[in-house]
Amino acid sequence: MVGLLDRRLVFVTGKGGVGKTTVATALALFASERGRRTLLCEVDAKGDVAAYLETGEIGFTAREVLPGLFVMSMDTEASLREYLKLNLRIPVAGRIGPLARAFDFVATAAPGVREILTVGKLAYEVRERHYDLVVVDAPATGHIIGQLAAPQAINDLVKVGLIRSQTDWMLEILSDPARTGLVIVTTPEEMPVNETLELAARVEKETTVELAEVIVNRVLPELFGHNEEELFDRLCLAPAVAALGELADGDPTPVLDAARLAVTLRRTRAGHLERLRAGIDRSVPMMYLPFLFTRYHGMRTIRQVAQALGEELGF
Amino acid sequence: MSAVLASRHADVTGTLDGLLASREIVVACGPGGVGKTTTAAAAAAMAAARIGGKVLVLTVDPARRLADALGLEGIGNTERQVPLEAFTDAGVRPAGALWAAMLDTKESWDSLIRTHAPDARTRDDILANPLYRNISGRFVQSHDYIAMERLFEIHAEADYDLIVVDTPPTRNALDFLDAPERMAEFFSSRLLRWLIVPYRSRIVNFASRPFYQVADRVLGTQFLQDIAQFFILFQTMYDGFVDRARAVQRLLAERRTSFVVVSTLEAVPLREAEFFAEQLTARKLHLGAIVLNKVLPAYLRDPAACAVAERLRDRAEPLSAELAPRLEESDPNQVRRVLSEVGQSFLDYRVVAQREAEQRAELGAVPESLVTVPYFDTDVYDLAGLLRLGQWLWGEEPALTT
Numbered sequence: 090m091v092g093l094l095d096r097r098l099v100f101v102t103g104k105g106g107v108g109k110t111t112v113a114t115a116l117a118l119f120a121s122e123r124g125r126r127t128l129l130c131e132v133d134a135k136g137d138v139a140a141y142l143e144t145g146e147i148g149f150t151a152r153e154v155l156p157g158l159f160v161m162s163m164d165t166e167a168s169l170r171e172y173l174k175l176n177l178r179i180p181v182a183g184r185i186g187p188l189a190r191a192f193d194f195v196a197t198a199a200p201g202v203r204e205i206l207t208v209g210k211l212a213y214e215v216r217e218r219h220y221d222l223v224v225v226d227a228p229a230t231g232h233i234i235g236q237l238a239a240p241q242a243i244n245d246l247v248k249v250g251l252i253r254s255q256t257d258w259m260l261e262i263l264s265d266p267a268r269t270g271l272v273i274v275t276t277p278e279e280m281p282v283n284e285t286l287e288l289a290a291r292v293e294k295e296t297t298v299e300l301a302e303v304i305v306n307r308v309l310p311e312l313f314g315h316n317e318e319e320l321f322d323r324l325c326l327a328p329a330v331a332a333l334g335e336l337a338d339g340d341p342t343p344v345l346d347a348a349r350l351a352v353t354l355r356r357t358r359a360g361h362l363e364r365l366r367a368g369i370d371r372s373v374p375m376m377y378l379p380f381l382f383t384r385y386h387g388m389r390t391i392r393q394v395a396q397a398l399g400e401e402l403g404f
Numbered sequence: 405m406s407a408v409l410a411s412r413h414a415d416v417t418g419t420l421d422g423l424l425a426s427r428e429i430v431v432a433c434g435p436g437g438v439g440k441t442t443t444a445a446a447a448a449a450m451a452a453a454r455i456g457g458k459v460l461v462l463t464v465d466p467a468r469r470l471a472d473a474l475g476l477e478g479i480g481n482t483e484r485q486v487p488l489e490a491f492t493d494a495g496v497r498p499a500g501a502l503w504a505a506m507l508d509t510k511e512s513w514d515s516l517i518r519t520h521a522p523d524a525r526t527r528d529d530i531l532a533n534p535l536y537r538n539i540s541g542r543f544v545q546s547h548d549y550i551a552m553e554r555l556f557e558i559h560a561e562a563d564y565d566l567i568v569v570d571t572p573p574t575r576n577a578l579d580f581l582d583a584p585e586r587m588a589e590f591f592s593s594r595l596l597r598w599l600i601v602p603y604r605s606r607i608v609n610f611a612s613r614p615f616y617q618v619a620d621r622v623l624g625t626q627f628l629q630d631i632a633q634f635f636i637l638f639q640t641m642y643d644g645f646v647d648r649a650r651a652v653q654r655l656l657a658e659r660r661t662s663f664v665v666v667s668t669l670e671a672v673p674l675r676e677a678e679f680f681a682e683q684l685t686a687r688k689l690h691l692g693a694i695v696l697n698k699v700l701p702a703y704l705r706d707p708a709a710c711a712v713a714e715r716l717r718d719r720a721e722p723l724s725a726e727l728a729p730r731l732e733e734s735d736p737n738q739v740r741r742v743l744s745e746v747g748q749s750f751l752d753y754r755v756v757a758q759r760e761a762e763q764r765a766e767l768g769a770v771p772e773s774l775v776t777v778p779y780f781d782t783d784v785y786d787l788a789g790l791l792r793l794g795q796w797l798w799g800e801e802p803a804l805t806t
Contacts, residue, residue, distance in 0.1 A: 105436025106673055137672065229436060246534065247627040279469070279783045281437065312749055317742050323731055324742065332730045336723050337716055343709035344716060347753055348746040350701070350779070357783070382752040384759055386671055 090372060093302055093402065094120050096270045097215045098262065100225045100298070102233040102288070103274030104281045108306040110137045111386075112274045112378070113226040115394035118142075121158035122395070123404065125221040128214060132207060132227055132236075134162040143388045159220065168206040204239035205252060205259075212259045215268065230273070230284045237263065237271070237296040263298050270301025275365065277305055277358035286368040300373050304398075305362065307380040309355040312348060321348065376401040418773025419799035420664065423692040424451040424566060427662045429559060429655070430692065433571045434666040434680060435673040439697040442784055442793065443666050443777075444570040445470055449502055449787060450794030453491065456499030457565030462558065464507045464551055464572040473786050474504050481508040483562070486787070494788035503564070507572075512550045520641040520648075535634040548572055548583035549649075556652045581687065585653055662692035669696055669760035678767065693773040695797065696764065700779055704757035709750070716747030775799065 093099060093116075101116065103109035110131070117129035128151055131138045139147045144154045149167040151159040214223050227233050235242075240256040240263065247253045263269050271292060275285040285303065292300050313321055323329055325345050333341045366375065378397045383390055424430060424447060432444040441463055448461035460483055463470065471477065475490030483505040491498045514531060521527035530536050551572050559567060638645075655661060663684050667677035677694070684691045703709055716723065724739035733739055767774075777796040784790055795802045 106438060106668070106670070110672075135676075246630070310749075310752075312745050313742065317738060317745075320731075320733065320738055320742050321746070323733075324746075329727075329731055332727060333723075336726055337712050337719075339708055339712040339715070341712050341716070343703035343706055344713045344746060344750045346701070347704060347709075347713075347750040351749045351753060354779070382755045384755055 090299075090301065090374065091267050091270070093270065093272070094123065094125060094222065095267075096222070096301065097220075097268040098211060098223045098225070099270050099272055099301065100227040100233065100237065101272045101274060102227045102230055103306075104230050104284045107274050107276045107281050109229065109274045110135075110226050111141065111391065111394055112272070112304055112306060112398070113224055114138055114141045115391050115398055116272075117158060117160075117222075117224040118155070118391055119395040119399050119402075119404075120222050120224065121155060123399075124157065126157050126159075128159045128161065128220040128223045130161050130163055130211060130223065130225050132163045132225060133229075134164070138162075138226060141387060141391050163207050163210065165203045165206040168210040172206070172209065201235075201239045201242045201246065202252075204236050205243050205256070208236060208239050208263070209255060209259060212262045215262055216258065230288045233271075233288070234291055234295055237292070237298045241297070260297065263296075266299035266301075269298055271298050272302045272304055273300065274304045274306055276307045277309075277362040277365070279361055282361045282365045285365060289369055289373070300370075302374055302376060303365070303369055304376045304378060305365070306378045308362075308377045309351070309358055309380050311355060312352055318352070321352075325349070418693060418775045420447055420450075420693055420695070420773065420775060420797045421454075421799070423662055423664070423773070424568075425455050427566065427692070428564075428660040429555065429567050429569065429662070431555075431569045431571060431656075431661065431663045432666055432695075433663055435676040438666050438668045438673050438677075439777075440666045441470060441570045442790070443664075443695055443697065443797070444568050445474070445504075446784075446790045446794040447664070447797055448504075448566070448568040449474075449486075449790045450798060451566055451568070452486075452500045452502035453496050453498045453791060453794070454798070455566075458501050458503065458563065459566045459568070460503040460505065460558065460562070460564045461568045461570070462505050462507065462555060463570040469783070469785065471504075471506075473784055473790055474502070475787060476504060480506060481511040483558070490787045494786065494791055496787075496791060500565070505558070507551055507554055509550050512554050516550070516553060517641075520644040522640045526637055526640050530634075530637045533630075533634050533637065535630055549586075552583055552652045552656070553648065556648070556655055559655065581656070581683075581689070585649065657687075657689060659690065662690045664693045664695055665691065666695045666697060668698045669763045671759075671763060674763050674767075681771070691771045693771055693775055694767070696774070696776045698779045699776045700753060700757040700760055702757075704750070704754045705761055710754060713747040713750035713754070716743045717751065718747075720744035720747070 099116070101109055101113035103112075114129060117127045121127040129138060131147065134147075136146070138160060139145065142154055142160065144160070147160050147162040149161060149164040151161040153159050211223055211225055214220060228236055240259045243252060244256050244260070273285050273288060275281040289300055289303070292298060312318075324333065330341060330345065369375065376398070378394060378401070381390060381393055383393070420430075430447065432440050432447070434440055444463065445461050448459050451457075452459040474486045475493075476484055476486060483503045486502040486504055488498070491502075517527060517530050517536075521530065551569070555567065555569050558564070665677050665681050665684070667673050681691055681694065720740045720743040724736045724743055727743070728734070728736040728739045731739065775797055777793060780793065784793060792802045
């Protein structure tokens with residue numbers, strides 16, 4: 090399978106709350122630090138990328154925020170304007186009038202139009218070789234299929250017209266595993282694992298995009314090694330607790346409770362992790378990122394994740 | 405067992421008890437991945453068990469586990485009663501009855517068309533239209549709209565004392581609130597009329613000409629005609645549709661409806677939840693409670709415990725030398741590793757617990773009740789599990805079980 094950083098267009102998706110944006114941002118940062126001219130595109134603009142990179146507001150026009158790292162925020166209306174300008178040579182603002190309303194209407198009426206403008210813009214950046222790598226902070230698991238399958242859906246619905254003629258080259262880029270790949274970010278918890286397994290099956294069936302990587306985020310550390318857990322159990326018995334309390338000069342109960350909690354949390358998650366590995370095709374590589382016991386989000390966290398990603402990628 | 409362990413010393417504050425007893429509709433909303441569906445199901449199960457009456461949980465999340473937990477072999481678009489045995493198996497004699505239904509978007513749209521279509525031919529034409537199939541199946545906003553529409557329908561037709569609704573995982577948590585209004589606007593749009601006119605009469609209105617030129621070149625005439633045909637068919641249902649959308653909107657604003665915002669104390673979901681709470685208030689909708697899930701136990705922030713943890717980590721060596729003989733453990737190195745690991749783990753989790761506490765202190769608009777639910781280290785697999793979680797929603801700490 091083609092290495093993640095050797096592709097040109099990488100979509101990063103995941104269930105809400107698993108750290109999709111964090112991973113996408115860290116991946117883009119890592120790639121740029123490895124010398125790739127990288128574009129990071131936030132599709133559902135919530136402003137998280139700007140917050141993580143501790144930079145100002147991000148717009149449709151790509152901006153270089155760190156050496157080799159460009160960021161943009163998807164705006165389908167702006168994408169349409171750009172497209173019309175490039176393809177129809179229409180001075181948009183002057184003649185179409187309330188383009189926003191008209192566009193909103195068509196996009197609402199015709200499913201897939203918004204999605205095609207997003208995918209189209211991203212594929213365009215790849216085709217024109219403006220960047221070595223385009224990392225997409227894509228919609229969450231529930232919406233990513235609609236996004237990736239948009240060119241095909243448009244092909245089925247629209248028989249003629251400009252959009253129709255454009256979907257072929259987009260499909261070509263999306264379907265080429267040497268250029269395009271999908272990353273699913275998950276955590277070792279029940280629902281994220283379920284959604285990941287369901288999504289992996291749907292990607293295979295309903296899209297032409299290759300699943301390039303499953304990234305498991307927030308993997309908890311193992312507390313005890315061989316035999317140590319048995320020792321810990323003995324430590325939790327009343328006489329041992331009393332002895333420890335005496336020696337450590339304070340009640341150790343909450344500390345032992347916390348360790349017990351950490352052990353059980355880790356164990357429950359290990360079960361979900363096993364289920365995930367068993368349900369994902371063996372050919373799809375999996376990466377594991379540690380749970381970060383940190384106080385703040387922001388650049389420091391992104392750097393930590395980027396470093397962990399780099400180690401997993403074998404750098 | 406250890407769900408209780410996780411929760412010991414957790415600060416119990418509010419309860420959903422009063423809210424669920426006094427409202428007819430409770431909408432659980434908030435960001436994705438915070439346990440919204442499980443919270444809605446637990447709240448409904450508790451209401452059925454404790455308050456009584458006929459309670460429905462309307463879920464949009466097709467989690468098989470939830471169906472299993474409710475003792476149902478899959479939940480369909482039609483409501484089904486949760487068998488009484490599911491309660492008795494959990495050792496509870498319910499005061500009322502629990503029903504469950506899962507939203508099937510496609511199915512709900514079809515049923516809506518059947519209700520509103522003026523005649524059989526229009527109905528069949530719409531159901532067969534490729535654009536309709538696309539919209540009803542994939543169109544995201546249609547999902548939001550139909551959830552509210554289905555709620556309205558059930559509320560109007562069935563005699564539930566309480567309906568607890570789990571909202572769809574939207575890109576934007578607010579989408580479903582705007583969906584009825586957007587749908588009504590959409591069908592009464594002037595642009596829609598522009599679009600339909602040329603298809604009917606082939607006389608292109610002068611005003612719509614530039615729009616057409618662009619639309620035609622981009623999308624192609626045939627596709628535009630498909631759209632137009634679809635909307636001409638839909639127009640026949642226009643009045644019923646818009647009336648309905650407005651009625652749904654009113655129902656959400658009535659005093660009998662309340663919203664519960666569900667979140668965790670992680671920064672990103674919490675920010676989204678706060679924004680949501682503000683928006684509810686701005687729209688004059690009733691924010692009944694905030695439920696905070698997966699909250700770490702309060703003992704992690706105890707300074708005395710923290711001091712002990714630091715000593716275990718920093719003085720693991722001398723401590724283990726003294727402790728090993730008392731444990732009849734021959735290898736003091738192993739004791740040292742365990743002590744230091746236990747101490748470090750506490751301090752790690754303490755960082756997260758402290759971050760959570762700060763997030764919580766910064767919570768802006770706090771409604772009548774703020775409910776915290778601890779980190780459950782096992783997943784909820786049966787009704788007993790739902791009810792245990794539900795006890796937290798009632799402001800109770802579940803009794804210690806083995």
